[in-house]
Amino acid sequence: MSFLELRLVSKSYGEGAVQVHAIEDVNLFVERGSLVAVMGPSGSGKSTLLTIAGSLEEPTTGEVVIDGASLRAMSRNDKARLRRRTIGYVFQEFNLLAGLTAVENVTLPLELDGLAAKKAHAAGMAALDELGLADRATHFPDELSGGERQRVAIARAVVGERHLLLADEPSGALDSTNGEAVMRMILNACKRGVAAVVVTHDAQLASWADRVVFLRDGRVVDQTVPPPSLESLLEESSQPGPRR
């Protein structure tokens, strides 16, 4: 069973003649351990899809199921708990709290969820350590580089037992080397069993995913098929290409 399921999800704003369909009849299934990229131009509905998957917004029609539980049946409190415990978000702008250190930013969702400060700190430090940021734990966001800030945001998104990572243009304004580092971290989280969805217009970021779903005008129009082996690709081609 998929960890995240969107079943025929639509979202529209306004009514009658001014009604706008942000997304229409979107089906999306993401297993634990897999990374799915949703690619599409601005205005294609990528961000709406992500906020609905993350329970931040409700679909007009259709259903979202996370870890076997339908969001439709959940109270506001249940959804808030789900967001604190299960879902991690990474945004383009990092969204770190300026008055908190790196480790405090990471442990905040755990403490809000009632975890003892000491345990939260240990979990936060473990997450930062994994992303190579243990020595920056007591720094404030404005003392960190853009790449480091985004790593802190990823640590915050995967700290504790979070199993669903939702990222909106996670490499933001970072250069391509840092963007690649961000995708490697998300991929490593997936290898530990996290289900991840990255929405992006950037093909290089999307190419890190196991599957790329293409969105146009709010609809899923296509997706990549699981890649054939490299050997079979090369046998078909007399052109230079990867031989490994």
Add this chain to the structure above:
Amino acid sequence: MSVRHAILALLSEGPKYGLQLQKEFEASTGEVWPLNIGQVYTTLQRLERDGLVESDEPENEGPQKGFHITDAGSSELSTWLNTPPDMTSPPRDELVIKVLSALRVPGISVHDVIQVHRRYLVELMQQWTRLKEDEADFDLTFALVVDAELFRLDSVVRWLDTADGRLKRAASEPPTSSTTPRLARRLVVRR
């Protein structure tokens, strides 16, 4: 890919045998471009004919025959490295032609054509990225070659995205002039 100049570059490090040049060429391109030994020897013969390399023992024709670069070869190599390749004229790109042709064919959706190519390119990029994920940390040359390929494919995807958006906008706006593009303009760029 200029095999001729790549061989000169390898010889600029010191004298080498043909077999060694073949192995080093493949290693220096991250083993992405295969090169057969026959091509190495043909290239060396031409370089020798042009005075850009010399063989150490002209009478020895075996695999142990060594070659070194001449002063003229070093000068040729330096000129080649510092001369930008000719990129002034747009290449006759098959993908671009397919998209332009799709605009003319009744009953064909150009957006669907664009998507077919976009998906293929992204799938190809997934292949290259997987290679990078596995190996690039350990092999700098290979990482550079993979990056070059990813950026090349990415630029085509970006063009498709832009074309998709431009065509969508154009469809919602009344045409202002002839739909036949003027191709007479020539690019004149000083290198």
